[in-house]
Every structure is written in structure tokens, then in C-alpha cells.
Amino acid sequence: MDIQDKKIHGSSAITPPATPTSPSHFASGSTSDYCGPLNTLARQGSTASTASVPRSPSIHSHPVALQVFDHETLEYVILVDDKGKKRPIGSGVWSDVYLAAPSEPESVDQPFLLPPSATKSPPVSPRKSNDSAIGLYTFPAVPPLYAIKAPASTSSRKVLKEEAKILSYLSQFPDSDNHVVQFFGQDVRNDALVLKAMDGTLEDWIKKDLNNLDEDLRATKLAAVFPRLALALIDSLMWMQGKNCIHADIKPANVLTFRAPADLTSVPTIVYSDFSSTILIAPEIEVHNASPLGAGTWDYLDPSLLSSSAPAEPSAATDLWSLAITLLFLIIGASPFGAFRHNKYQQREMIKSGSPLQCLAYDDAGIKNVRKMKGLSKALGLDLHKWFAKVLVKDVSKRVDVAEWRYELERATTKVGSII
Structure with a gap:
């Protein structure tokens, strides 16, 4: 299925920081x-x-059941800018985060391609951050926008797979959306995390x-x-x-x-x-x-x-x-x-x-x-x-x-x- 790109309109929705974030520094001090x-x-x-x-x-024991995004039931479309390009709203060592809109599945199954930056090795130190998530026992209510946290490199996939396990575990609790960002599952086609976009x-x-x-x-x-x-x-x-x-x-x-x-x-x-x-x-x-x-x-x-x-x-x-x-x-x-x-x-x-x-x-x-x-x-x-x-x-x-x-x-x- 071809996932078509859509232009980003005047939405103020932003998603969580990509993993991990760099610290912010401000002026501070006193003669106190x-x-x-x-x-x-x-x-x-x-x-x-x-x-x-x-x-x-590492903790070795029974594995966590991975929550998988059901793209055959509901698909998503990565939003693009006025020039038709996919631009991350957040970038970090392990991931780039994109806004996406829910869409109907198409007949041909073809996951979206990761951007050129995904072929690069991650930097030695964090730059920025973005992320978002929760999951429920049944397919949760569809949000206005998703935050797609895509691996920034091949080596980043392992990190996102482990994060998906954490989110899958936390999301099984009915009140998880009051405490952690909403998780809709991992897209097994590209190892991206499908999350709820936040402000x-x-x-x-x-x-x-x-x-x-x-x-x-x-x-x-x-x-x-x-x-x-x-x-x-x-x-x-x-x-x-x-x-x-x-x-x-x-x-x-x-x-x-x-x-x-x-x-x-x-x-x-x-x-x-x-x-x-x-x-x-x-x-x-x-x-x-x-x-x-x-x-x-x-x-x-x-x-x-x-x-x-x-x-x-x-x-x-x-x-x-x-x-x-x-x-x-x-x-x-x-x-x-x-x-x-x-x-x-x-x-x-x-x-x-x-x-x-x-x-x-x-x-x-x-x-x-x-x-x-x-x-x-x-x-x-x-x-x-x-x-x-x-x-x-x-x-x-x-x-x-x-x-x-x-x-x-x-x-x-x-x-x-x-x-x-």
C-alpha cells in the first residue's frame, strides 16, 4: 500500500521529544x-x-508481549511541508519524529520509506528530543494526529524495539494514558513507534x-x-x-x-x-x-x-x-x-x-x-x-x-x- 504524503497545515500539534534530548541552559545564579x-x-x-x-x-526472564500497530485496520500518512518534503518535528541520537494523519488502508502494502537521514550513523552525543505514547487492550480511539518515531539509523532499531517493549508493558494498564504518552504499537514494517501527537x-x-x-x-x-x-x-x-x-x-x-x-x-x-x-x-x-x-x-x-x-x-x-x-x-x-x-x-x-x-x-x-x-x-x-x-x-x-x-x-x- 502506498502511503501518500499530506501537507502540514496550520496545526499546533507537536509530538514528544525524540530520543534522547539535549539539555537546555539558561542564565542563573546569585550572590545569596x-x-x-x-x-x-x-x-x-x-x-x-x-x-x-x-x-x-539487562533483565533476563519472560519476554514482554510486543504491541504491534495494526496497519491493516488503520493506516497513517506522513505529513509534508509546502515543498512536498517529509521534515521531522524532532530529531535525536536514535530517532526522527514525524507528524502523521490517520488514513484508510490501501490495497497495496508498502510502508513509508525512511528519510535519507535514517542511513546515517547516530551522533556521539544527544542533540534534541521528541517522543509520544500509550496502548490499550483494544484498538484505542484514533487521535487527530500521530507522532511517528522512526529509527534514525539501522543501529537505532534495537533501541526503539526495546522502548516498544517498555511502552507495551506500561500500556496494558487501563489508566496508563493518565501517566505516560499514548502508544498505538510498533510498526513492524519499519520499527517506528506510533504515538499520539501532543501539544x-x-x-x-x-x-x-x-x-x-x-x-x-x-x-x-x-x-x-x-x-x-x-x-x-x-x-x-x-x-x-x-x-x-x-x-x-x-x-x-x-x-x-x-x-x-x-x-x-x-x-x-x-x-x-x-x-x-x-x-x-x-x-x-x-x-x-x-x-x-x-x-x-x-x-x-x-x-x-x-x-x-x-x-x-x-x-x-x-x-x-x-x-x-x-x-x-x-x-x-x-x-x-x-x-x-x-x-x-x-x-x-x-x-x-x-x-x-x-x-x-x-x-x-x-x-x-x-x-x-x-x-x-x-x-x-x-x-x-x-x-x-x-x-x-x-x-x-x-x-x-x-x-x-x-x-x-x-x-x-x-x-x-x-x-x-
Whole structure:
């Protein structure tokens, strides 16, 4: 069947990040007195290791049943631009992501051809990201647009096959679409993942919806949306943990957003995406972490993963650290390590130091960061510095449990009527 191309019209739909995403860096810093311990380290030259995060061990047991996209029942058409060319809306080490429209199957079975970039070897380091997914017991409702996550090279197919297993496993749970992006199956003709196209990422939303507001308006909007966004992210993390799933690459670019067209001013619905680094720790499941680069973007990595002598394995605790850094990004609109972005070696040393709350207060921009934290703390009736410090402590044994962390936020915000 010939899959004809269609032109991309004025749709605002975007899909999740392609695997994996590159970190975003913003100006950050302050002269606040609680960055004192960092002053000496910040001035020193850095010898940060550039080694990738260690790979997780493969789990050998009963295989996960792969969810296959039923192209004989419903087909898709890759959208093209005004020049008739397929252009990815996201590109990464392992994949290119294209928008596609549902279509009727044709009589001749011929899968769409991958773009010329698919013949190239993936780069050594991540560039960008895009991804989207969920699956159900029966063929799910057809979305307006699909996100087709196609392998960027022959070697990328293995990574997407393992990601398809993860998504197939998570999608079997009836409430999965409340927590992870909707997955319609893997297209066995080309190994692409067929996903639901979303509006964009949490990173996009922060940059466009929050950071473009003046300081007072941003503070008001942040106070209104933070409790629900934070609790939704925590709840979905707990849901994944309950399914023996370690995401291993939580960051704003791997959280997808959606808002109904008639309600564009509301708090967006959010779900996790990009499971190329995910680990399933259930003994009855067989999934191999196929990514040779391991997991994670430096700004969001737990420092225990970066030890040169005894690096830890990704775990529920390291996922919680990454989520906490993601929530800091939401509050200050930047990476807490942004003040050191001009010197990558120094920045990595600061990340390895395990002191993000001190780092966000470093240099001139840190004055604004601290003001944002204090303003939101007052609005929520919760000392956010102390709340984050219960998770963002380098010693894993001293961190609070995710359920306790969630309870403290919910209790405080409920008192001031922040949760609707």
C-alpha cells in the first residue's frame, strides 16, 4: 500500500521529544549567602569526567508481549511541508519524529520509506528530543494526529524495539494514558513507534507560557499552576514505580503537555515520554536497556550516578532527584546549574557536587531565582527550600520517601486553597 504524503497545515500539534534530548541552559545564579560552600569550587578549574552514565544490567526472564500497530485496520500518512518534503518535528541520537494523519488502508502494502537521514550513523552525543505514547487492550480511539518515531539509523532499531517493549508493558494498564504518552504499537514494517501527537513539552510550555510573562504575572501564574503540575508529576512517578519502572531520564523535555483547544488558559495535562533509557526491575519481565549511552541529561542526573569510583544504578531515588530538578526548572525557568553553563567542565563539577539549591542562588541571576522561590513559598504556605532539600541531598540515605514528599506538598497547598 502506498502511503501518500499530506501537507502540514496550520496545526499546533507537536509530538514528544525524540530520543534522547539535549539539555537546555539558561542564565542563573546569585550572590545569596546560601551558596557560600560553592564559592571555592566554582572558582576552581574543573576536571569533570565526560564519561556517560553507566548502563543498567539487562533483565533476563519472560519476554514482554510486543504491541504491534495494526496497519491493516488503520493506516497513517506522513505529513509534508509546502515543498512536498517529509521534515521531522524532532530529531535525536536514535530517532526522527514525524507528524502523521490517520488514513484508510490501501490495497497495496508498502510502508513509508525512511528519510535519507535514517542511513546515517547516530551522533556521539544527544542533540534534541521528541517522543509520544500509550496502548490499550483494544484498538484505542484514533487521535487527530500521530507522532511517528522512526529509527534514525539501522543501529537505532534495537533501541526503539526495546522502548516498544517498555511502552507495551506500561500500556496494558487501563489508566496508563493518565501517566505516560499514548502508544498505538510498533510498526513492524519499519520499527517506528506510533504515538499520539501532543501539544509540546513541559520545557516548551515553561519557556513560552511562563518565561515570557513579566515577573509579577509569572509569579501569579506559577502559584496557580505549580501544585497541580507538581502533584501530577509526582503521582505519575509513583505510578511508574508501582509498575517496577525506573524512567532514568526525567526532565522537562521528556514531559509532554496537552490542553483542549477550547481551554488554552488552563493548566496543561502532562504525561511522561521517552522510555529509551527506562529499566524494568520486575523479575518476570525481560527488557534490555539497548542504549549504549546510558541514561540521562547532566543537569537532571543524580550525582550518585556520576561517581567515577562507584557509580550507582538508576533507581527510584535517582528518578526522584531528576523530578525535583525538573520542578526547580519550572519555578525558576532555568536549570539550577545555568550560572556555570559557559564552562561545561565546571558545570559538571557543580552537578557532581550535589548542591543544586546553592547553585541556583549563585551569581547575579541567582537573586531573581531566590526571589522566585521565596515568592512561591509564601503563596503556597510551604518553605520550598526546605521541601526540596529533603530530596536534593547528596546522601541517598537521607532523602525522604516520594510519598512523604508528596504529602507535605498536598497538605500545605490544601490549607491555602491552592488545589482545585
